[in-house]
Amino acid sequence: MHLSRFAHDLSRATVGPATRALMGRVLDFMATGTEDEAAFDALALALFAHQLAHNAAFQRFCQQRGKSLRTVRSWRDVPAVPINVFKALSLHSEPPLGPEAGHRVFMTSGTTGAVRGSHHHPSLAVYDASMVQGFERFFMQGRERLPMAILFPTEQALPHSSLAHYLALALREFGGAGSAYFVNAQGLDVSGVCAFLQHAQAQGEPVAVLGASYSFVHLMDALAAQGRSFALPPGSRLLDTGGFKGQSREREPQAFYDDLRATFGIALRDCINMYGMTELSTQMYDAGNTTQPACKRGPHWLRTRVVDPLSGADMPAGEPGVLVHCDLANVNAACTILTEDLGVQVPGGFALLGRVQGSQAKGCSLALDDFLQAARA
Amino acid sequence: MSSVPRGVPLEQASAHDTHIEAGYVPSGFAGELAWQVRELGGLQVALPAPTPAQLQALAQHVRSQADTARLSLAQTIAQIDQVVHRLLDAHNPQRQALNHWLARSTGLDAELLRLGLNRYLQCFRAPQLQRFVVEDLGNPALLDGFEPRAKGGLSLAQGPGLLMHVWAGNVPGLPLWSLVAGLLVKAGNLAKLPSAEPLVASLFARLLAQASPQLAQALAVVWWPGGDVAREEAALTQADVVLAYGGPSSLHALRALTPLTTRFLAFGHKLSFGMVDAAALDQRRVHEVARAAALDVVRFEQQGCYSPQLFYVASGGACSPLDFAHHLQQQLRALSVQYPRRALYVAERQALAQWRAAQEGAALAGAPVQILGDVQDPFCVVYAQGPEPLQPSALNRTVRVVAVPTLGDALATLQPHRHLLQTVGVAAAPQALWRLSQALARCGVTRICAIGSMTLPEAGWHHDGRFNLADLVQMVDIELSAEHAADSLAPYHINPA
Numbered sequence: 001m002h003l004s005r006f007a008h009d010l011s012r013a014t015v016g017p018a019t020r021a022l023m024g025r026v027l028d029f030m031a032t033g034t035e036d037e038a039a040f041d042a043l044a045l046a047l048f049a050h051q052l053a054h055n056a057a058f059q060r061f062c063q064q065r066g067k068s069l070r071t072v073r074s075w076r077d078v079p080a081v082p083i084n085v086f087k088a089l090s091l092h093s094e095p096p097l098g099p100e101a102g103h104r105v106f107m108t109s110g111t112t113g114a115v116r117g118s119h120h121h122p123s124l125a126v127y128d129a130s131m132v133q134g135f136e137r138f139f140m141q142g143r144e145r146l147p148m149a150i151l152f153p154t155e156q157a158l159p160h161s162s163l164a165h166y167l168a169l170a171l172r173e174f175g176g177a178g179s180a181y182f183v184n185a186q187g188l189d190v191s192g193v194c195a196f197l198q199h200a201q202a203q204g205e206p207v208a209v210l211g212a213s214y215s216f217v218h219l220m221d222a223l224a225a226q227g228r229s230f231a232l233p234p235g236s237r238l239l240d241t242g243g244f245k246g247q248s249r250e251r252e253p254q255a256f257y258d259d260l261r262a263t264f265g266i267a268l269r270d271c272i273n274m275y276g277m278t279e280l281s282t283q284m285y286d287a288g289n290t291t292q293p294a295c296k297r298g299p300h301w302l303r304t305r306v307v308d309p310l311s312g313a314d315m316p317a318g319e320p321g322v323l324v325h326c327d328l329a330n331v332n333a334a335c336t337i338l339t340e341d342l343g344v345q346v347p348g349g350f351a352l353l354g355r356v357q358g359s360q361a362k363g364c365s366l367a368l369d370d371f372l373q374a375a376r377a
Numbered sequence: 378m379s380s381v382p383r384g385v386p387l388e389q390a391s392a393h394d395t396h397i398e399a400g401y402v403p404s405g406f407a408g409e410l411a412w413q414v415r416e417l418g419g420l421q422v423a424l425p426a427p428t429p430a431q432l433q434a435l436a437q438h439v440r441s442q443a444d445t446a447r448l449s450l451a452q453t454i455a456q457i458d459q460v461v462h463r464l465l466d467a468h469n470p471q472r473q474a475l476n477h478w479l480a481r482s483t484g485l486d487a488e489l490l491r492l493g494l495n496r497y498l499q500c501f502r503a504p505q506l507q508r509f510v511v512e513d514l515g516n517p518a519l520l521d522g523f524e525p526r527a528k529g530g531l532s533l534a535q536g537p538g539l540l541m542h543v544w545a546g547n548v549p550g551l552p553l554w555s556l557v558a559g560l561l562v563k564a565g566n567l568a569k570l571p572s573a574e575p576l577v578a579s580l581f582a583r584l585l586a587q588a589s590p591q592l593a594q595a596l597a598v599v600w601w602p603g604g605d606v607a608r609e610e611a612a613l614t615q616a617d618v619v620l621a622y623g624g625p626s627s628l629h630a631l632r633a634l635t636p637l638t639t640r641f642l643a644f645g646h647k648l649s650f651g652m653v654d655a656a657a658l659d660q661r662r663v664h665e666v667a668r669a670a671a672l673d674v675v676r677f678e679q680q681g682c683y684s685p686q687l688f689y690v691a692s693g694g695a696c697s698p699l700d701f702a703h704h705l706q707q708q709l710r711a712l713s714v715q716y717p718r719r720a721l722y723v724a725e726r727q728a729l730a731q732w733r734a735a736q737e738g739a740a741l742a743g744a745p746v747q748i749l750g751d752v753q754d755p756f757c758v759v760y761a762q763g764p765e766p767l768q769p770s771a772l773n774r775t776v777r778v779v780a781v782p783t784l785g786d787a788l789a790t791l792q793p794h795r796h797l798l799q800t801v802g803v804a805a806a807p808q809a810l811w812r813l814s815q816a817l818a819r820c821g822v823t824r825i826c827a828i829g830s831m832t833l834p835e836a837g838w839h840h841d842g843r844f845n846l847a848d849l850v851q852m853v854d855i856e857l858s859a860e861h862a863a864d865s866l867a868p869y870h871i872n873p874a
Contacts, residue, residue, distance in 0.1 A: 082731070082737070082738070089742055309731075311753060312752075322727055342727065365648070366647055
């Protein structure tokens with residue numbers, strides 16, 4: 001991959017000198033491929049210092065948490081910004097400019113009535129470099145290009161969707177001849193996807209199908225209604241992401257991947273789930289879904305901790321907690337994010353856990369979730 | 378036939394036992410049914426889990442027994458009273474074991490549980506039950522037979538042949554309200570236990586079977602996983618009246634399975650709050666009110682529908698609403714030593730953290746919101762300058778104090794949520810109390826009490842504004858014309874020719 005291209009993108013970006021220098025350091029760090037903790041630490045602390053100095057909202061957050069340059073000594077000390085705080089605040093180190101200056105804003109998909117968070121990118125050079133290198137390593141796995149069927153709207157249709165940008169980048173950088181989008185204003189183009197898959201099957205050439213997890217559910221429902229299934233050529237793979245978000249039936253992961261295998265004739269190890277979020281600039285992947293829960297990991301510029309949600313302290317190994325990601329590619333907003341995802345450390349990475357059920361207190365007092373549900377109804 | 382080892386029967390078990398048999402089915406059924414073992418805080422609990430066909434057989438049995446084995450109301454009350462006194466007896470080994478298991482399975486503070494359960498059980502003693510009946514029906518004898526009416530004719534209160542109870546949650550003992558109501562109206566009772574707290578209702582049923590085998594023939598207390606459509610349909614289609622507790626989605630699903638003509642009484646999750654007027658905010662009184670408020674927050678860890686989630690506090694008193702918030706925080710801190718908060722599971726800690734982060738985000742974004750105290754505290758008071766849209770707390774000792782110019786200013790924010798409101802604890806002078814109560818009634822509130830009593834409803838309260846017994850029965854009238862017509866057919870009748 002031509003990493004120099006991203007350095008070139010950066011050279012043309014409308015950003016201040018401090019941000020430019022730091023983005024340059026991050027690009028260099030990505031290129032080194034080092035797992036060295038000291039180097040990661042140094043860059044994380046440089047990002048923290050930069051964000052503390054230039055990012056007014058982050059500064060207020062750190063003040064409230066009693067975090068300063070003096071108390072933050074390693075990447076583990078950098079205060080993690082909870083998703084709910086990220087949503088409420090406008091976190092940026094660079095003054096926000098419009099798209100004409102090459103700035104981009106990705107927004108979280110919000111449920112009705114909820115505040116949508118926004119992630120401001122003064123330049124996508126680092127985001128794109130992170131995406132391309134992660135995708136190449138964890139999804140392409142040595143292949144240069146694959147014909148791609150994208151089950152998601154285009155970047156033009158959804159300019160504030162980080163996933164739309166991600167998929168557009170995947171298609172541009174790694175898509176082979178015949179790659180196409182199969183979601184348009186009318187919805188999912190089932191016959192178009194069928195023709196794409198039929199063609200691949202006839203040619204014996206591997207392909208990739210990428211999209212939101214719920215798009216796969218809709219597609220499989222439509223195919224099942226027609227009684228159709230495929231046996232895609234070896235080397236083909238699927239990428240799903242984002243879960244179901246109330247857009248389709250909720251599925252248990254095991255059942256979902258079994259259905260994918262049955263419908264597309266693709267081995268479970270080639271059904272890859274990407275785990276990302278608008279608040280980050282780097283994605284994580286599993287190495288297929290042969291077993292559940294699948295182990296996820298990211299590239300060396302992202303580190304994940306499993307913490308107690310209230311205290312933020314590391315959980316003992318093997319105990320579930322909430323995931324915190326320190327993503328060095330998050331130069332502008334905040335490099336460390338406290339997610340709402342439950343997970344557990346496993347050898348080689350972490351595993352996402354579904355909702356923990358059964359053990360919590362359950363009374364007849366109205367809970368927050370029910371209240372929001374009732375308010376929406 | 379099931380080969381699952383069922384363990385020691387609950388009514389004979391002691392705190393040392395690890396495998397117990399709970400639930401209750403009339404004699405003759407226990408051996409026939411499928412049993413399922415559930416783990417509950419280290420305790421293995423075997424519960425009768427009948428198949429759909431077995432449920433139908435049970436329902437038929439219970440219905441027919443209710444018809445033939447009728448006790449008088451006085452006898453029924455005496456039997457319940459006897460069981461309640463056994464449960465209230467601190468020396469009773471079953472009660473001691475129950476205390477132990479409840480503390481383990483719910484994680485609630487053992488002392489708080491023991492006291493809470495005692496106060497609760499006292500509601501079901503004979504005098505309270507008699508009052509309970511009079512409260513709803515006026516004349517208790519209506520449940521035993523036809524009673525003359527002043528206008529002429531007679532009336533009878535006929536309970537349902539089969540009353541189906543669906544219980545939910547883990548507030549200990551909550552099912553007793555509906556179970557006792559079912560017994561008083563002489564229904565055949567088929568009940569589904571809550572997964573999280575099956576013990577209190579099971580023990581009550583088993584002790585009742587010892588006290589009155591006859592009464593207990595018309596009772597079955599079983600379990601199946603919620604959402605099991607085949608079982609739920611089998612039970613619901615048999616019932617004359619359904620009494621269901623639960624969250625919106627489970628109530629919705631149950632209602633959909635219930636025949637249109639069956640009376641479906643739903644008790645959904647509710648939101649309760651406190652209101653503190655300026656009159657209560659002088660240096661002496663603020664301390665007492667804050668103490669009482671903290672107790673209502675701590676009891677049952679805000680899991681009850683009557684537990685306060687927020688307090689509206691009026692401005693203009695000697696102490697400000699922010700002072701009240703600080704007092705409340707101090708009282709919660711003191712109570713956290715006396716009654717420590719139970720250990721929270723990671724999902725619950727996450728819910729608290731998310732709620733806190735949302736407050737933090739709002740505060741950082743400039744909203745008039747203040748989080749008092751530290752993230753490590755086992756409670757959290759958030760102070761907000763209102764009026765603001767109604768917001769529940771995250772439970773488990775999290776509470777919002779909303780400052781309002783006057784308590785009347787909070788009312789407009791309540792209107793849109795009228796179907797969710799239940800109890801309001803009020804600290805105000807008499808005239809303000811009457812005025813406020815009228816307005817709260819229009820907002821959908823159904824219970825007004827003192828702060829400190831919110832979690833201790835009186836026996837015979839109108840749960841969610843409904844009648845406990847009157848809603849279950851069907852009034853049957855013999856009109857005067859029937860009497861006259863019968864008179865004309867009597868052998869001793871002399872035809873006025």
